Amino acid sequence: MVDALGNLVRFVLLPGQRHDSIGVPPLIEDIAFGALLGERAFDADWLRADLDARGAAAVIPPKGNRKAAISFDRDMYRWRHLIENTFAKLKEFRAVATRYDKTDASYDATVHLAAAVIASR
Secondary structure, three states: OEOOOOOEOOOOOOOOOOOHHHHHHHHHOOOOOOEEEOOHHHOOHHHHHHHHHHOOEEEOOOOOOOOOOOOOOHHHHHHHHHHHHHHHHHOOOHHHHHOOOOOHHHHHHHHHHHHHHHHHO
C-alpha cells in the first residue's frame, strides 16, 4: 500500500499461489483514507462494501463479467501509476527483485529498508 505521493505505507508478503485480494484487509486495517485505487482484479463485492462502510471511494474498474456496470472515477484512476512506480523503484534493488532472502522476515526487512532508502532520496 502506498500513499498519495507514492511512498510505501504498508507491505504484506503473501504466498505466491494465493490471490492478492486476501492481502487487502490487513493493509487497510486501522488506516483512514478517502479512496482506494486498485486494479481490476480487486473488483470484489466484499471489498466495495467494506470501503463503502468506511466512507471511502472504491476507484476500481469493474471486471468484464459483471452483469451491472459499476462506475468509477477515471480521472482519479489515472494516478494509479504512482503505485506501479513504487514497485518499479523497489525492484531497482536487486535483493528485492530476485528475493535472495531465505526467510519471510528477512525479505520483509529488505523491502522496508529499500523503501526507506527510496523515501530518503
